[in-house]
Amino acid sequence: MKEKPSKGASARSSSNLPIKLGSEIIVDTLIEQGVDTMFGYLGGVVLPLFDKLYDAPINFIIPRHEQGGAHMADGYARASGKVGCVVATSGPGACNLTTGIANAMMDSVPMVAITGQVRTSLIGNDAFQEADTTGITRPITKHNMIVKDVKDLQPAIREAFFIAKTGRPGPVLVDIPVDIEVTQCQMTPFNGVDLPGYKPKAKGHHRQISMAAEAINKSEKPVLYVGGGVISANASDELRAFALKANLPVTMTLLGLGAYDQTRPESLDMLGMHGTAYANYAVQECDLMIAVGARFDDRVTGKVKTFAPHAKIIHIDVDPSSISKNISADIPVVGDAKYILTELTKEVQSRARKEWFSKIADWKKRFPLRYDTKSPNIKPQYVIEQIWEATKDRAIIVTGVGQHQMWAGQFYKHTRPRHFITSGGLGTMGFGLPAAIGAQVAKPDALVIDIDGDSSFNMTMGEICTAVQYELPVKVCIINNGCMGMVRQWQQLFYGKRYSKSSLQNPEFAAVAEAFGAVGITVDKKSEVKSAIDKMLKEKRPCVVDFKVEREENVWPMVPAGKSLEEMDGLDIFESMA
Amino acid sequence: MADTRKGRKMKHIISALVQNKPGVLAHVAGMFAARAFNIDSLAVGRTDDPQMSRMTIVVIGDDKVVEQVRKQLAKIVDVVKIQDFSGKEVIARDLMLICVHLPPEKRSEILALAELFKAEVVDIGQKVVMIEFAGPEEKIEAFIEACRPYGIKNMVRTGTIAMAKFNQANGSESQ
Numbered sequence: 001m002k003e004k005p006s007k008g009a010s011a012r013s014s015s016n017l018p019i020k021l022g023s024e025i026i027v028d029t030l031i032e033q034g035v036d037t038m039f040g041y042l043g044g045v046v047l048p049l050f051d052k053l054y055d056a057p058i059n060f061i062i063p064r065h066e067q068g069g070a071h072m073a074d075g076y077a078r079a080s081g082k083v084g085c086v087v088a089t090s091g092p093g094a095c096n097l098t099t100g101i102a103n104a105m106m107d108s109v110p111m112v113a114i115t116g117q118v119r120t121s122l123i124g125n126d127a128f129q130e131a132d133t134t135g136i137t138r139p140i141t142k143h144n145m146i147v148k149d150v151k152d153l154q155p156a157i158r159e160a161f162f163i164a165k166t167g168r169p170g171p172v173l174v175d176i177p178v179d180i181e182v183t184q185c186q187m188t189p190f191n192g193v194d195l196p197g198y199k200p201k202a203k204g205h206h207r208q209i210s211m212a213a214e215a216i217n218k219s220e221k222p223v224l225y226v227g228g229g230v231i232s233a234n235a236s237d238e239l240r241a242f243a244l245k246a247n248l249p250v251t252m253t254l255l256g257l258g259a260y261d262q263t264r265p266e267s268l269d270m271l272g273m274h275g276t277a278y279a280n281y282a283v284q285e286c287d288l289m290i291a292v293g294a295r296f297d298d299r300v301t302g303k304v305k306t307f308a309p310h311a312k313i314i315h316i317d318v319d320p321s322s323i324s325k326n327i328s329a330d331i332p333v334v335g336d337a338k339y340i341l342t343e344l345t346k347e348v349q350s351r352a353r354k355e356w357f358s359k360i361a362d363w364k365k366r367f368p369l370r371y372d373t374k375s376p377n378i379k380p381q382y383v384i385e386q387i388w389e390a391t392k393d394r395a396i397i398v399t400g401v402g403q404h405q406m407w408a409g410q411f412y413k414h415t416r417p418r419h420f421i422t423s424g425g426l427g428t429m430g431f432g433l434p435a436a437i438g439a440q441v442a443k444p445d446a447l448v449i450d451i452d453g454d455s456s457f458n459m460t461m462g463e464i465c466t467a468v469q470y471e472l473p474v475k476v477c478i479i480n481n482g483c484m485g486m487v488r489q490w491q492q493l494f495y496g497k498r499y500s501k502s503s504l505q506n507p508e509f510a511a512v513a514e515a516f517g518a519v520g521i522t523v524d525k526k527s528e529v530k531s532a533i534d535k536m537l538k539e540k541r542p543c544v545v546d547f548k549v550e551r552e553e554n555v556w557p558m559v560p561a562g563k564s565l566e567e568m569d570g571l572d573i574f575e576s577m578a
Numbered sequence: 579m580a581d582t583r584k585g586r587k588m589k590h591i592i593s594a595l596v597q598n599k600p601g602v603l604a605h606v607a608g609m610f611a612a613r614a615f616n617i618d619s620l621a622v623g624r625t626d627d628p629q630m631s632r633m634t635i636v637v638i639g640d641d642k643v644v645e646q647v648r649k650q651l652a653k654i655v656d657v658v659k660i661q662d663f664s665g666k667e668v669i670a671r672d673l674m675l676i677c678v679h680l681p682p683e684k685r686s687e688i689l690a691l692a693e694l695f696k697a698e699v700v701d702i703g704q705k706v707v708m709i710e711f712a713g714p715e716e717k718i719e720a721f722i723e724a725c726r727p728y729g730i731k732n733m734v735r736t737g738t739i740a741m742a743k744f745n746q747a748n749g750s751e752s753q
Binding site for chain 2: 134135138139142143144145146163195196197198319320321323324325328
């Protein structure tokens with residue numbers, strides 16, 4: 001391996017760049033890498049860095065807890081498509097970031113986390129606020145490194161950004177001991193990065209693309225199965241052109257929602273455990289499945305052995321390790337979705353597939369998503385439907401994790417990429433509010449609504465204070481059923497209605513919001529739902545609306561864990577409501 | 579399509595060229611643990627390039643598991659190149675030091691056994707002999723079995739290292 005030019009002694013001595021402190025180098029390199037917004041929390045070993053951030057041209061948001069900071073960087077990255085950047089101190093600061101980092105890892109979100117570390121001479125001594133940050137975060141980052149020589153500082157930060165945003169995006173952590181921050185070093189020019197072990201593939205193999213096109217052209221009953229990878233690749237336009245030209249029905253994973261306009265007739269909406277019946281039936285009957293930027297998660301496949309039993313599988317993904325991990329692919333295509341979809345569109349032909357589409361139309365007619373619209377109680381689905389009616393496709397919807405998240409996936413029509421932000425892979429309760437704050441920072445003029453659960457909201461609601469401090473007008477709609485709804489649903493269905501520990505006492509959320517300096521609204525009558533939403537939308541300040549919904553509502557349909565997709569429960573309930 | 583690939587669990591040798599940086603071994607070992615892959619042996623050493631190390635990993639699993647191992651290894655940023663020797667002709671060697679009890683009456687017998695195996699006696703104590711033996715795994719196993727009746731006091735092995743033979747298209751594969 002050749003020495004990197006940026007690290008070479010000759011490159012250093014020949015450059016006329018100034019000598020600066022490590023802390024200044026960090027700030028300058030972040031700006032060089034395009035950072036204009038950061039999230040993070042102070043602490044002892046990052047004080048030199050924060051001293052340089054004092055007058056840096058970076059919009060800095062301080063959360064109330066480092067986990068919130070990591071989720072904010074995550075929400076910021078998903079809403080903007082840029083790399084989210086978060087800073088924390090050593091020890092507890094770094095440990096508190098871990099949930100947010102793991103969340104970004106599972107959902108392939110580009111993020112750079114910078115953590116302070118105790119000085120190099122103390123590492124391994126159990127020093128005050130010392131934790132083995134790179135050790136702790138190794139399995140939950142795409143890559144991490146500790147900088148033990150100030151000469152490596154600038155290359156490390158540049159590599160971090162390159163790795164975070166290329167290939168399958170993900171979080172990268174750079175751990176920087178405090179003595180490195182206060183040591184001087186000459187700056188080096190940016191000539192790109194050279195990582196011999198990291199060469200993400202951008203273009204797909206042309207022979208594989210042609211094979212895929214041929215299979216699509218032959219298929220009578222295809223299904224296009226779209227994941228979050230299409231959104232990370234900014235390939236929604238290409239996806240639409242491809243689906244329309246080849247005439248394909250489109251289903252999406254939870255993270256794929258927004259990649260394809262759900263108001264279009266060929267959308268089958270979400271598939272999987274809480275997917276629509278028509279999506280799951282189509283998957284089980286299709287003769288060809290075209291997976292793009294999706295990873296055949298167990299919440300999508302149900303029982304792997306009986307998943308899409310008649311289908312040939314085309315799997316397009318930028319990460320080779322996603323291919324044939326859970327489901328063997330017949331035609332793997334490794335590369336960037338934007339490139340491959342463009343190439344594929346050139347080679348596919350349109351086919352009517354009348355029989356297939358009429359079968360799908362029939363399923364759609366027989367098994368639409370339903371709930372009891374006549375109920376006098378506030379049904380959670382009703383609230384979400386009303387939010388959709390009031391905002392149509394102008395809102396960025398963010399969620400917590402649980403029943404409300406599934407209903408937000410089902411009953412809000414997602415039409416545009418980067419407008420549905422949710423914790424899919426890790427399923428992190430408490431993600432909603434901080435991620436919404438991050439999204440609002442990225443899109444100051446957008447309408448950002450966090451559809452949250454009462455238990456999820458409880459976990460990170462201190463961040464309301466952050467929204468108030470930075471005048472970020474996020475809207476929080478709490479689907480408040482007074483319990484951990486999804487846990488309660490599983491206990492009802494699979495644990496004989498033994499509701500073990502799934503009920504917590506909530507505060508009056510509206511009063512809490514007011515105490516934080518936000519607007520609080522409580523809704524306990526169905527007739528007040530619409531007006532409360534209107535009031536919320538007119539509000540210029542952060543606003544929390546507490547919808548007291550029916551406690552015992554369940555998310556249907558449901559494929560019980562480990563069952564085949566066609567073994568959905570709840571369709572009889574739908575039919576009884578028809 | 580349902581996954582119908584059926585595989586037999588067997589040993590596979592994978593060779594990884596990695597950057598000689600702190601944390602790489604932890605990363606590789608951690609990945610194996612996190613993904614529940616079964617390592618039979620792992621040998622690490624420097625290469626002619628001081629910035630690179632070579633890891634030889636013997637994994638137990640079916641084809642599908644080994645394919646995932648290969649891909650997950652390739653995904654680690656500091657791993658530069660992977661070679662999967664499955665189905666290839668290779669020269670594979672293990673180095674062993676073995677201490678065997680050496681009662682005076684068995685002395686010539688044990689030394690003859692070492693000579694028969696072309697093993698080298700590297701140290702002799704009052705009641706024990708240390709023998710160095712390098713070779714393919716089957717021979718190592720055979721030598722261990724041959725020593726067992728005399729009483730093995732202690733033994734240590736490096737784990738397998740391997741290279742593909744020249745007279746074939748080797749299975750090298752860059753990421």
